[in-house]
Amino acid sequence: MGELPALSLADWIVLAVVDEEPTHGFAIAALTTEHGDLGRIWHVPRPIVYRSLDRLTGLGLIRVEATEAGSRGPQRSVLTTTPAGNAAVIAWLHQPVGHVRDMRSALLAKLALLARRRLDSTDLLAAQRDVLTPVHEALERQQADATGFGRVLLAWRLENVGAALRFIDTVAG
The missing domain is CATH 1.20.5 (Single alpha-helices involved in coiled-coils or other helix-helix interfaces)
Structure with a gap:
């Protein structure tokens, strides 16, 4: 993969979670709440999750795989990464951060995401x-x-x- 897309940390986290397995926005938002597995590192509020999903779709990094009935609401879109999205995630997860100040956020997020995939860091x-x-x-x-x-x-x-x-x-x- 060439140069990585210019994404926010929230975008990268959302993209990486979608890349783990097809999922929907509500499940991602649950992981990124203040007490969620990933939110303890970098909290991504629900509106930001959905904004990231829209942006990542527009960039061709994720796509709707299917729709399913929501448990308490309208139908929800099940999302998956495109080949470009998968390649971007793999490259980003293995790229070191450029500054010490980014270790508390981006490096810890990468370590957590690698651990979720049971990949060696x-x-x-x-x-x-x-x-x-x-x-x-x-x-x-x-x-x-x-x-x-x-x-x-x-x-x-x-x-x-x-x-x-x-x-x-x-x-x-």
Whole structure:
């Protein structure tokens, strides 16, 4: 797959859940509530789930596979990914995040989604380490010359990158 589509984290989560198995918006919204399996990482309110489904359909990443009677309401659409949607999900799940600030959201979401699929996260974690290691080394080099508040900011950034690397080591086991 070439360049990944420019999607929000909510869009990626919705797309990845649809890619697991054909499903409908209400089931996705249940997973992404504040206390849902995925919502504990990144809460996606129900209106955003449905907006994402519309967007992903418009982009040709998902399609309606069937309609079925809803248990308490109107018919619902059962959605599945297209080949392009499946390829995008697979590529995204294995792509490390670019910044430490995205580890709490996007990396944890990817780890959870990989675990739901019973897929190994070793390659993703190794790639994430490869992204962060040069950042950590560069910050360490800058530390000697830092003064004033720049030194404080640098210390903060260095500690965050170091914590992220320790997290990767812990999770990678």
